[in-house]
Amino acid sequence: MVQRNQRGQLTLQHQTVSAKNAPEFADGLDETDFELIALTDQIQQDAVIKEFWSKKTTPADFFLKIYDPEKGDKGLQEAICTYVQDRMGQILERLQGKQVFIMGKDGEPTWREMGVAPERASVLFHFRRNEDSTHYFPTIQYQGQKLEFQYKNAVIVCEQPAWLLLGDTLHNFHNDVDGKKIKPFLNKKFIVIPRQVEDSYFQRFVAPLVESFDVHARGFDIRSERYVARPQLTFSDAPGATVVAAPAPRAVAPARRGSPVAAHTATAEATVSEHIHFDLSFRYGDHTVHTAHNKRVCVKLEKKEDNYIFHRLIRNLDREQEIISELRDRALEVKGGRAVLEKATAFRWLHHHADELARLGFTVQQGPTSGKDYFIGAVTVQVGITETNDWFDVHGTVCFGEFEVPFIKLRPYILNKRHEFRLPNGQIAIIPEEWFTQYLELFAFSEEHQHALTLRKHHLALVSDLQNGNLATVVMSRKLEKLREFEAVEDRPLPPSFRGELRPYQKAGYNWLHFVQDYQFGGCLADDMGLGKTVQTLAMLLQRKESGAAQGAASLLVMPTSLVYNWMAEAFKFTPTLRLLIYTGTYRDKNVEQFADYDVVLTSYGIVRLDADLLRTYKFDYVILDESQAIKNPGSTTSQAVRGLHSRHRLILTGTPVENSTMDLWSQMSFINPGLLGTQAFFRKEFLKPIEKGKDEAKTRRLHTLIKPFILRRHKAQVARELPDKIENLSYCPMTEEQQQCYEETKSFYRNKILQSIEEHGTASTQFMLLQGLTKLRQIANHPRMADEEYAHESGKLREVVRMIKSVVSEGHKVLVFSQFVKHLDIVRASLDERQLAYAYLDGNTRDRHKEVARFQESDELRVFLISLKAGGVGLNLTAADYVFILDPWWNPAVEAQAVDRAHRIGQQRTVFTYKFITQNTVEEKILALQNKKIQLVTDLITTDEAIIKSLTKEDIEELLG
Structure with missing residues (x-):
């Protein structure tokens, strides 16, 4: 710190100044002084070390x-030099109007005063080319006069930008100028450039000099x-010479293995071939200038x-910026003269903007560094789809x-x-990106036959989409044209020998089955349980028989074994012929x-699996x-069979x-x-993945569009007006082999004992x-x-029972499951637990009945209520359920009616479906037959099991135990 003493002399204070203590001297400092102090702080040794080295060390x-001359880090030296020179330049800029001194060798800070020239000087670079060599030297002019600076002990105080101390003046x-x-x-006086190196010297040194400074030449031409400016877009799949932004000082040192910089470089190299690099340049006359x-x-x-000619091209930077803006408006962001796009996107961009680029005067060309020879001409496609007898023929040409x-x-x-x-000429054409969306389904759904593509008739919706999108011409x-425009399914008469009536929605389903049949499509009748899929199907099969459409071929009905008897019973009832x-x-x-002697063959999935080879030899009607x-x-083997x-x-x-999964749909639709x-x-x-993992609504809608024509789905709520209040169904269940053996042994034991007792003692x-x-x-x-x-x-x-519970629950309904036996409910509970199906439960031991009822009524998640007949017969209001399962029907219909009324009571706005589960060839089936025989007795008079037993004759007992 230097200050004036009482006599006006400058004296050295034994105190240093820095940004930390500068405010102590605020009276003698102005704003520029504070800036100078901060800048000088930044070039102290400790500050430089802190900026460029993270480890603890000493300046020495x-x-x-x-x-170090041999081992020194050249890259770091250069970075430190740039850092210091930059701040030196800023310091020197701020010295105008200040007292400036040169420090003496003995440490005297005010040894020699100097001034800062009020105006900038200019440098003129001279070249004199003769037969042997070229002489090169600069001259300096200041305020219109030549400034003699050679051999004058002048010093370059700062190199970038140049500051020259000449005498006592800083210029x-x-x-x-560097x-x-x-x-x-x-x-x-001058530098001599020998003839043998002038080529490279002129190119590397003189040309940049001519660009930025005033140059006076003799022996060669400089032409402005x-x-x-004509734009030129050069593309390549190799990056070529990359323009790199100057890194921050800390990152100047070479990237160590594993560092973020190294990782980024490796990634860039690995992905180079998947991208296209665009370089924007401009043609000025015969010369190309990169932006x-x-x-x-x-x-x-x-x-x-x-002779050498230096063409000094005056660029039209406004025009160049306009062109860069035009490219930005067309989604090509050029920075530092370069843009990078993913390969498919790049060629889509080129094809899409080809006409506009031509209008803007662009030349588009491939760079010499490109790894492949790309085709960039016009790309067009024409696709035609023609209906034949059995399918659509797909034909087309790509140009x-x-x-x-x-x-x-x-x-x-x-x-x-x-x-x-x-x-064919070896060039690589890039298929337009949009084709991968537009024609993906066409290629995925079509089949290849003898170098031709065919589509099945059920892909009519896809064909229509292609035609509507102008992606194909269709004949x-x-x-089929009529089908594309159809608004309603044609009404068909029921076959004459059909017994009974179909409800309106069932008749609509029957009509729809004929509709898909007429167009040779497969169909999926997906009505809720209880809406009569069986009777609609039987009516259609009867019509096939009576109209002769089946042509003597039987139809095969495949089902779970437990449903065979139900189908048989429904057929005897509605279609006995x-x-x-x-x-x-x-x-x-x-x-x-x-x-050949039958119209319908009823079988199970297990039998089809076992007899697959045999059944394949017959062509069924359905x-x-x-x-x-x-x-x-x-x-699965079943699916394949x-x-x-x-x-x-x-x-x-x-x-x-x-x-469980969208794949369920693929399997059934593919059948x-x-x-x-x-595939x-x-x-x-x-x-599957976009819908289930990505929750992709567009894909969901697309899938729905593809399958919609082939699925008829009616929920119970949709057809509620057409349904009576209550619908009762019988579900016949075959016994397993082990169960049947157990039943027969027990039946024989009791039959012999009871019949012998009747003989001896009466009923x-x-x-x-x-x-x-x-x-x-x-x-x-x-x-x-x-x-x-x-x-x-x-x-x-x-x-x-479990199969039907699962079915009802998956359709979104609630079901009450009644049994007279708590033991039976326990077994059902264990089975539901195994399948992780939630349920409510009520028997005679349940303490808080109302809490369990409220839980079932109010929770959407809880869809099953297991109830013992005795506990649940009265006092329950369970209108949330619209299905009732009676697991073990017995003599007294009044008890069952009470159970059904738990769901079917005031407040119930839906039809209630009741299913009674009857085990085939058992006492259950025989009691049902006796009920029908003595219907008056069991409905009007008898209220207890004992009364029923008393009314049985010997013949009735033999029938029950037969």
Whole structure:
């Protein structure tokens, strides 16, 4: 710190000043002084070390190592130099008007005063070319006079920008002259450039000099030229010379292995081939100027014979900026003269903007560093789709400039998302990105036959989409044209021998089955459980028989074993003229020739799996799958077996087309309309993953569009007005082999004892034994474990009850499940627990009945309520449920009616479906028959089991135990 003493002399204070203590001297300092102090702080040794080195060190260690002549870090030296020079320049700029001194060698701070020249000087660079060499030297002019600076002990105080101390005056220069260009001439008249190196010297040194400074030349020409700026876009799949922004000082040191900088570089190199690099340049006359060049003047060197011409091109920077803006408006962001786009996007951009680029005067060309020779001409496609008897023929041509390629050749490229297509001349054409969306389904759903593409008729919606999007021209029959415009399904008369009536919505379903049949489509009837899928299907099959459309071929109905008897019962009731063959059981006649004598063959999924090879040899009229979710797993043996069957038509029936996964839908749709949703792999990639993982609404809508024409789905709520208040159904359940054996043994035991007792003592004395025996048989009909805790096998009724509970729940309904036996409810509970199905529960031991009722009524998630008949017969209001399952029907219908009324009471706004589960060939079925025989007795008079038992004759008892 220097200050004036009382005599006005400058004296040295033994105190240093820095930004920390500068405010103490505020009276003698102005704003510029504070800036100067801050800048000088930044070039102190400690400040430099802190900026460039994170480890602890001393100035001596740091600078001696960094500036070691042999081992020194050149990159770091350069960065430190740039850092210090920049701040030196800022300090010198602020010295104007200040007292400035040179410090003496003895440390005297005010040894010699100097001033700062009020104006900038200018440098003129001279070149004299003669036969042997070229002489190069600068002259300096200040205020119109030549400034003699050579051999005058002048000093370059700062190099970038140049500051020259000449005598006692500091000079700086116009055009930010680099001090290194003046320094060699402080003690030298000129530099000699020998003829043998002048080529490279003129190119590397003189040309940049001519760009930025005033140059006077003798022996070669410097021409200032103006031209119209013509834009040029050069593209390459290799980056070429990359323009890199100057890094922050800390990052100047070479990137160590594993550092973020190194990682970024490696990533850039790895992805280079997947991107296209655009370089923007401008043609000025015959010369190309890259926009990364940031100076208003660009110099191009030309050598003609023995003469050099420096073309000093005056750029039109406004025009260049306009062009950059035009590209930005068209989504190409050029920075530092370069833009990078992903390859497919880049060529889509080129094709899309080709005409506009031509209008703006662009030349588009491929760079010499490009790894491949790309085609950038016009790309067009024409696709035609023509209906034939059995399918659509797809034909088309793709034009890459003069080359015509059959459309089918693109199939593997589109399906596998490969963008590069090699043309006959070896060039690489990039398939337009939008084609991968527009034609993906066409290629995925079509089939290749003898180098031609075909689409099945059920892809009509896709064909229409292509036509509506102007992506294909379509020729089709009037029949299919009519289908595209259809508004309502045609009404069809019921077959004359059909017994009964169809409700309006059932009649609509019957009509719809004919509609898909007429167009040779497979169909999915997906009505809620209880709406009559069976009767609609039987009516259609009867019509096929009576109209002769079946042409003598039987139809195959495949279902879970438990449903065979139900189908048989429904057929006897509504379509008794249909000839049925029950093709099940171990002793079935494995002979397809017998099918000719029947209209409908009823069988199970298990039998189809076992007899797949045999059944494949017969061509059915219809193959119909009931509860078709049985084939939801496309890889299962069952799925493969039914897909291999041959038929004119295919139909599936299900209340739950999707149980667990979207793949359930693919499997079932692929059965009725093969190829509708493409291959399994395609469907998984394009629909299942986006829908299930990505919640992609657009994909969901697209999938719905594709399948909509082939699915008829009615929920109970949609047809509520057409339904009566209550609908009762019987569900017949076959016993398992183990269950049947257990039942027969118990029946024989009680039959012999009871009939012997009747013979000896009459019916009155056998009532208790009869009640005991019937109860035991009823328990075994439900589940043998109720009578024998050691029983380890399955029950046919439990299997069917659980299947139907799952079906009702998956359709969004609530169900009350009643049983007279708490033991039976326990078994059902265990089965639901195993399948993680939630339920409410109520029996005589339940303490808080109302809490359990409220839980079921109010929770949407809780869809099953297990109730014992005795506990739930009265006082419950369960209007949330619209299905009632009676697990073990018994004599007294009044008890069952009370159970049904838990759901069907005031406040219930939906039809209530009741299902009674009857085990085939057991006492349950026989009691039902007796009920029908003595209907008056069991409905009007009898209220207790004992009264019923008393009314039974010997013949009735023999019938029950027969």
